[in-house]
Amino acid sequence: MGDVLEHVVSGMRLSDEPFQTEVSFPDGARPDVLQKGVDGQGRLMVEAKFHASLTPNQPVPYLKWLPEDGVSVLAFLAPSGRVEALWPRLLHRLDKKGIPHSGAGPRCVAIDGTGKHLLITDWTTLLSGMESRLGDSEKGLADLRQLIGLARFAEANAPKSPHAGKALVEQVTTTGRNAGWINQDGVNAAPKPCGYGRYVWLGRRARLGVWVGFNTNLHEEFKATPLWVRVKRWKPPHDTGWTKRTIPALKEHMSHIKHVGSVLWVGVVPEEPADPDSYAEELEWIAEIVDEAAEPPLSPASVLAEVGRTYDQPVMNNIRRSEYVEALLALALEGSGWTRKEPWEAWHFENESGRRLKIKQSAATQSWGGDRDLGASPRFSIAPAKGYWDDKEGRWIPEAGRHANVYVFAWHGGTGTKADQRDPATWEFYVVAEGDLPEQKSIALSAIRAMTSACDVGRLPAVVAAVLGGAP
Incomplete structure (x- = not known):
């Protein structure tokens, strides 16, 4: 670890202090690893990732707990396949909070006006360097090779973004198709950069064309669910389920929504436990809202009777x-x-x-x-x-x-x-x-x-x- 840090951050040296794990700070920040310097202040924070998303505390609140003076580092450790995706997100969060920074090395920035640094490296780089430094330590090499095997397994099985959530999406849409409130005739699976999804016709009567799938970006923002419905009016003659009441009805009844231009994203937030059946039940509720919006209202009594029937x-x-x-x-x-x-x-x-x-x-x-x-x-x-x-x-x-x-x-x-x-x-x-x-x-x-x-x-x-x- 010292070699990696010294190669990227000028003047960074590990101390002889012990490494601590899961140290909690008052605002909820809890880095995986913390090492203090001889002055008693945290000089190194390490956040180790495999498949987990960034938390709201990463990286800005973590950086707050590093000292203003002297060299310190917040290092993210991730599979090589995730480094290219995580690094821009980390920098975007700095920019979003107005934290000025400048390049200090490969995938490393210095926080302007301080000795703080943010960097990201991959498991392979770290573990390979450790192997060369262990020399003839038979036990150390045996332990390390298990870690290398674990890292390789994690990298090989890491979900590729366009296919994240495929199993859940297919289970939920199949449940809906078997129950009659989803129709898939003439529409196909359509993975997007934010995750796996497919186009379907939603509703027993409405046949509203939507995209149902994972949205990793909205999951990071809202936390409540990775599964979302993308609602946008399709071109004729494929817009038979659309009415002027579709969007207002969804906004009225659903709590997790995001409007982006002409697109409404509706979160499919399940009851506990969050299993495929729970996701399917919530999506069926969205289908019922779509059906209600598609049908012309007859009278308050008839609408209430239809709602009560369920x-x-x-x-x-x-x-x-x-x-x-x-x-x-x-x-x-x-x-x-x-x-x-x-x-x-x-x-x-x-x-x-x-x-x-x-x-x-x-x-x-x-x-x-x-x-x-x-x-x-x-x-x-x-x-x-x-x-x-x-x-x-x-x-x-x-x-x-x-x-x-x-x-x-x-x-x-x-x-x-x-x-x-x-x-x-x-x-x-x-x-x-x-x-x-x-x-x-x-x-x-x-x-x-x-x-x-x-x-x-x-x-x-x-x-x-x-x-x-x-x-x-």
């Missing part, structure tokens, strides 16, 4: 079931001082004192025709978030943690032909204060049952009030 099923898909449970709680908590929040907000209800309530739901019977293995307890996500959107202030609040004071876990255990998720009486509700939840990303239903007892929907307001009364 919920009037004994077994609902994950999206419908989530919306159903939220509506059920809205009715149950009515008159108890709780206000329902907008769909994109980080919690579902807020009371008059500012307390927040979040819902998690699941069911034993799934819309795709399967029952969960009842011998294994289902799990609910309780992972902390990186922040939340404040609708009043109109900005993102980068406050990590769980942002609700109380969680309501809704479980429907019905299986077989008699399972009816529309019946409020067949649901179980478990109310837990946020402070009583363990520090982990998910929790099993069995663990929740060990913490509290189930209640029916009629008792829910009283139980929520009791739990909050005892919450810190």
